[in-house]
Amino acid sequence: MDKIKHFIQLKLKNPLYQFLLFGVLLLLLPILSPFMSVTTTDALAKTLIYFIVALGFSLLIGYGGLASLGTSSFIAIGTFVAYAGINEFELPFLLTILLGVFIALIFGLIFGIVSLRIEGMYLAIVTLGLSEIMIELFKNFDRFTGGVSGTTSRAIEMFGLRLTSNETLIIVVVFVVLAMVLTYNLINSPFGRALLSIKNNDSAAQAMGISVIKYRLIAFIVSTVYAVLGGILYMSYVKFSMGSTWGLAISLNILAAVVVGGSKSIWGVLLGTFMIFGMDLILFKNIDFLSDSKFANLSFVISGLLIILVTMFYPNGLAGLINELKYKIKRLRLKHQAGKDHE
Amino acid sequence: MNNLLQQLVVYYTHKMTKLDKKIKFYELNASKDNKEVIEKHQKKIAVLKSKVAELNKKLSIQTTDRIDGLNKKLETEKDETVKKHLIKTIDILSAKTQLSNEEQHLISLSHLTMKFGGLKAVDDLSFTVNKGEIFGLIGPNGAGKTTVFNCITQFYKATEGSVYYTDTHGDVHDLNDFKVHNIIDLGIARTFQNVELVWELSVLDNLLVGAHSLYTAGFFSQLFHLPKLRKEEALLKQKATDILESLGLTAYKHVIPYGLPYGILKKIELARVLMTNPKLIILDEPAAGLNDSETKELAKTILDIKQKYALTIILVEHDMELVMDICDRICAMSFGQKLAVGTPKEIQSNKQVQTAYLGGE
Numbered sequence: 001m002d003k004i005k006h007f008i009q010l011k012l013k014n015p016l017y018q019f020l021l022f023g024v025l026l027l028l029l030p031i032l033s034p035f036m037s038v039t040t041t042d043a044l045a046k047t048l049i050y051f052i053v054a055l056g057f058s059l060l061i062g063y064g065g066l067a068s069l070g071t072s073s074f075i076a077i078g079t080f081v082a083y084a085g086i087n088e089f090e091l092p093f094l095l096t097i098l099l100g101v102f103i104a105l106i107f108g109l110i111f112g113i114v115s116l117r118i119e120g121m122y123l124a125i126v127t128l129g130l131s132e133i134m135i136e137l138f139k140n141f142d143r144f145t146g147g148v149s150g151t152t153s154r155a156i157e158m159f160g161l162r163l164t165s166n167e168t169l170i171i172v173v174v175f176v177v178l179a180m181v182l183t184y185n186l187i188n189s190p191f192g193r194a195l196l197s198i199k200n201n202d203s204a205a206q207a208m209g210i211s212v213i214k215y216r217l218i219a220f221i222v223s224t225v226y227a228v229l230g231g232i233l234y235m236s237y238v239k240f241s242m243g244s245t246w247g248l249a250i251s252l253n254i255l256a257a258v259v260v261g262g263s264k265s266i267w268g269v270l271l272g273t274f275m276i277f278g279m280d281l282i283l284f285k286n287i288d289f290l291s292d293s294k295f296a297n298l299s300f301v302i303s304g305l306l307i308i309l310v311t312m313f314y315p316n317g318l319a320g321l322i323n324e325l326k327y328k329i330k331r332l333r334l335k336h337q338a339g340k341d342h343e
Numbered sequence: 344m345n346n347l348l349q350q351l352v353v354y355y356t357h358k359m360t361k362l363d364k365k366i367k368f369y370e371l372n373a374s375k376d377n378k379e380v381i382e383k384h385q386k387k388i389a390v391l392k393s394k395v396a397e398l399n400k401k402l403s404i405q406t407t408d409r410i411d412g413l414n415k416k417l418e419t420e421k422d423e424t425v426k427k428h429l430i431k432t433i434d435i436l437s438a439k440t441q442l443s444n445e446e447q448h449l450i451s452l453s454h455l456t457m458k459f460g461g462l463k464a465v466d467d468l469s470f471t472v473n474k475g476e477i478f479g480l481i482g483p484n485g486a487g488k489t490t491v492f493n494c495i496t497q498f499y500k501a502t503e504g505s506v507y508y509t510d511t512h513g514d515v516h517d518l519n520d521f522k523v524h525n526i527i528d529l530g531i532a533r534t535f536q537n538v539e540l541v542w543e544l545s546v547l548d549n550l551l552v553g554a555h556s557l558y559t560a561g562f563f564s565q566l567f568h569l570p571k572l573r574k575e576e577a578l579l580k581q582k583a584t585d586i587l588e589s590l591g592l593t594a595y596k597h598v599i600p601y602g603l604p605y606g607i608l609k610k611i612e613l614a615r616v617l618m619t620n621p622k623l624i625i626l627d628e629p630a631a632g633l634n635d636s637e638t639k640e641l642a643k644t645i646l647d648i649k650q651k652y653a654l655t656i657i658l659v660e661h662d663m664e665l666v667m668d669i670c671d672r673i674c675a676m677s678f679g680q681k682l683a684v685g686t687p688k689e690i691q692s693n694k695q696v697q698t699a700y701l702g703g704e
Contacts, residue, residue, distance in 0.1 A: 181564055189565035190558045191549070197541040197552045204539035207496060208619065209527035209556030218562065221501060264543075 010103040037125035043281030052179045056226025062263025064219040065199030073131035078231015079241035084144045108224030112217045138243030150242025225257035268319025289296040360528040443515045445540030447473040455504035464490040468678040477656045480667045482676035488659040540609040550583040553615035604635040626658040
């Protein structure tokens with residue numbers, strides 16, 4: 001028994017197994033959903049979908065040091081690709097995903113080439129402009145976007161079956177785990193290190209043979225792919241998307257989620273996404289005391305405060321804070337131990 | 344200069360360095376299947392080599408034509424400044440053909456000039472460094488030493504003049520045709536005046552950043568952590584560990600470098616440079632900020648690594664004792680211009696150098 005326990009403990013040190021375990025736990029959601037309110041399930045699903053987008057964005061800002069404000073328009077592209085794939089072309093779902101990845105590659109490349117020659121605040125402004133252009137395009141070219149009134153999608157089909165929202169949730173969970181694993185892989189490979197070294201010190205990076213523009217572009221494209229995938233999953237779960245809702249607010253929320261959670265930690269990003277997107281609907285609405293209409297906007301106040309506090313005191317986000325606490329507890333324990341030994 | 348043939352040569356050279364890297368990887372984890380792969384790659388390299396040789400022949404014919412043309416112009420030209428300029432251009436062009444016959448040559452500057460606006464940071468500087476030398480570059484502050492380094496490593500594109508480099512295949516390249524991040528593929532690695540490490544990564548990971556150009560695994564094997572990447576990662580980690588050990592840095596392997604003593608940071612940067620399989624390393628003030636005993640240790644380390652990895656070293660340094668101790672030859676500069684080139688003794692007894700350092704009498 002002890003051996004098994006030890007074995008499991010050992011395996012759980014490996015982040016990949018942690019992600020798998022997390023996925024397995026999430027798979028309980030569809031089972032538990034009959035016992036939860038529809039709002040809660042919906043909020044959880046949306047949180048998970050935004051988590052995928054935020055993961056891609058954390059690669060961009062945490063590792064590449066690039067702040068883009070175009071994320072929401074990429075999610076929008078994803079939703080409309082999903083609409084077109086599922087309803088207009090009647091493609092199988094996996095083919096829709098592939099189509100989405102392909103379109104994400106193209107848009108990421110175009111946006112990246114236009115905007116990546118500049119850095120910092122100016123990059124944010126340029127991507128913001130580009131995404132505003134995209135929203136206007138969504139409104140006016142209504143073949144796939146439904147124009148101003150938005151589009152409604154059918155449920156997705158897989159293996160000849162029409163999936164219920166609970167079953168779609170399983171697909172979302174699969175993609176969440178996949179996104180976590182792939183992000184972890186990228187971070188811990190030459191690619192992740194190259195991005196970090198560009199962010200820290202681009203002349204040293206260049207001297208070590210790292211092409212700045214190439215790696216920035218790849219990071220941008222990867223984050224675009226994540227966002228478009230998030231969009232496709234959003235459309236398959238929520239089944240409704242309207243061009244004008246994908247504005248600056250969503251992009252800023254994702255930026256906030258990543259910054260609050262800790263842009264260099266996968267679990268931190270999850271925590272941040274939950275704080276920004278899920279806390280209100282999942283937590284507060286289920287607590288009687290807080291569900292009163294007096295506190296309707298409490299979550300905005302809290303997330304606003306969090307953003308201020310975290311950016312001021314914990315540049316590594318909540319993940320950094322938790323790490324620090326862990327370290328302190330460990331030290332206290334060691335001190336305690338040493339004191340005992342001394343006696 | 345920047346014509347299609349030239350670009351083709353650069354392109355083929357890149358391809359060759361890539362293949363070289365692949366061969367090195369397969370050689371390191373030797374098995375039977377790999378032999379065939381290695382042979383295949385070697386054949387490819389041979390083909391590329393012959394292509395490059397052919398192109399170089401064509402290019403040299405072009406340059407001789409150009410030199411002839413310029414010579415004709417020179418005869419009819421009367422204006423002195425234009426004449427000077429023409430002579431310089433001819434010299435730069437003809438240097439390449441001369442150098443391709445010299446076996447000992449590794450890198451040379453030919454009439455290198457770098458202007459920032461009206462300021463000439465480097466003015467018509469030429470010198471040659473041979474294989475296996477430790478070459479020192481000295482001069483008062485602001486003499487343009489670091490600018491020379493930046494011109495060699497292509498952080499700056501020289502306004503005029505060329506930097507010629509003989510690669511492992513024996514071809515002579517003008518480094519101005521290469522991009523900054525491709526210089527390392529030719530085997531040129533540098534350190535910086537102020538230590539430039541990645542502060543968010545551990546020392547080991549910093550060394551792996553140094554090994555970035557050695558990875559052959561593509562994006563997808565990185566995305567899915569395919570066996571190829573894992574194998575490469577393991578091999579390079581081993582290499583990094585070895586280098587750290589040989590420099591006595593094992594204790595810092597998993598430490599974030601931020602806040603470590605300056606001497607250690609300098610050593611880590613040296614270790615990172617060694618990770619890149621360099622032929623030539625360029626050290627920008629390696630002893631700056633070190634105390635006497637650390638400097639002495641550094642001198643020993645530099646001599647050691649030079650022996651061990653068969654390196655050529657160019658260094659800028661203010662610590663005269665160190666320079667006179669370890670350098671085979673020295674170039675003294677002042678205000679961007681060359682004062683003298685020679686052995687340490689010759690430089691010490693040179694009148695001009697003395698005035699530059701001690702002020703005029």
